[in-house]
Amino acid sequence: MKTKQAFNPYMPSWEYVPDAEPHVVDGRVYVYGSHDLFNGLNFCLGDYVCWSAPLDDLGNWTYHGCIYKREQDPAAPKIRLTNGLAAPDMVQGPDGRFYLYYFMGGTKMISVAVCDEPAGKYEFYGYVKYKDGTPIGKRGEPFQFDPGCLKDDDGRLYMYTGFAFGGNPILLDGSRPTSEGPMWFELDTSDMLTVLSGDELNYLDVLTGEKAKGTPYEEQPFGEASSMRKFNGKYYFIYSSLNSHNLCYAVSDRPTGGFTYGGVLVSCGDIGLPGVPDAKHARMDTGNTHGSLIELNGKYYVFYHRHSNRKQSSRQGCADEIQFVDGKFQQAEMTSCGLNGGPLAGKGHYPAYIACNVYGRNGTRFLSMLKYPLGMCPFLTQKGGDRDEGPSDQYVSNFCTDCTVGFKYFDLRETKEITVNLQGYGDGCAVTVRTQEHGDVICRIPVSTCKQQKGFTGALPAGLGGKEALYFSVEGKGGTFDFVSFDLK
16 A cells, blocks of 8 residues: 655665665565765765565665675675675575675675575675685686676576776776676576586677677677566666666577667666757766666566765665566656656655756766866755764755756646745845746746745646646856755645
8 A cells, every 4th residue: 555655766865775676575675785875985885785665655665774794794805995895686595595696895706695584684605606616706707796696487596797897997996807798607596606507607698898899789888787687588688888877788588698789778867868869968967877677566667876966976776667668678767756656746845855857057977986066066965974864854955047956747737836945045046947848937936045944935837737847947146055845735
């Protein structure tokens, strides 16, 4: 029974869990991802935590706490800053237990933890290894990274790894690995660790680098973030391309080869959708992405993450419905309503952090590990430190002249007025509201300097529809506010 509307990000605004692998267990969807810190100096510095929601109430997420600590792995390097816990995946073994496959910076191996419950306290179990006991990654193989697992309908278990950002020093441990593409391993389900597919490395025909040139993969070659899902008898390999901001897929009739390029699933800047031809026109600050696909309640959703706080390492999980037609996925757009199953209600209180489009007069940026200068760019941030749960939550800062903050979608058929809740400076300014990104202004709300949060109200016209976007902008010189929330009545 649905008790709450679902937003993006789907977890609380103070939680930073990117790289999501969603799995359904006993009527609940559990999300396994890495764990960033708010304003963290690097990716994946937190221990693994787990959240879940009932399938019939996808806005009502439960926090299960920390499920695994980095120090539980015997190979954990002492220095966490450059050796965090990267993106994991979970699979249930034939013994009924739950196995968490993960990579930790500085180890070169794929580690495994195990638990009797999907979101209980996991214990270290071992390393994925060849039959002679040597862990994969210890024979000089290409870099093992971000394992994705698939337990097939016949009970066979496959693991996929790989990283192809050769020459770019962006790994957790600062190394510069190269790869021919994603690798696959069949594992023995009697111990969930031993490689059955032999000592020779096996590569999927999902291409990267020079091999991708002149092929359908040329525009979106494999980069990282391996994930495998199966729908209607076909295998869908999900990956982040070398463009980094695009989550893509390839499809085959078998799990170990024969893949053909499928397309882009989602861009964390909506790049590729109508009106957004390239990164210069991105609708949100971009960076890397990682996620997967899942069917929930008869609909397909793509899980991915967005970026906040003007840097790459404060990432948050998002999910959006994606259309699946004749075996092909069509690129999803970033929305505010995500897992809600439809537009948000036209009456109620909405935090500004559920914005899905945030950009300034000069567009957006591809983020680095260092914060970019403020300039005329709005951005998502929060007050306080990591995991601070306060009444302010996250908000849009630097909401300034000529910027745009957009939300999709709402049922506005009975909505009569809108109140924007701001704090900042801007005498003689106004907040404009549009339902089309570059359309006519439907409401202009005069605003003024307010050292404490204050609401400013305007009337909406009659005749609005059941699926409308809302785009907010500031007009007038010198306006700079914190955009905290808005109310629809």
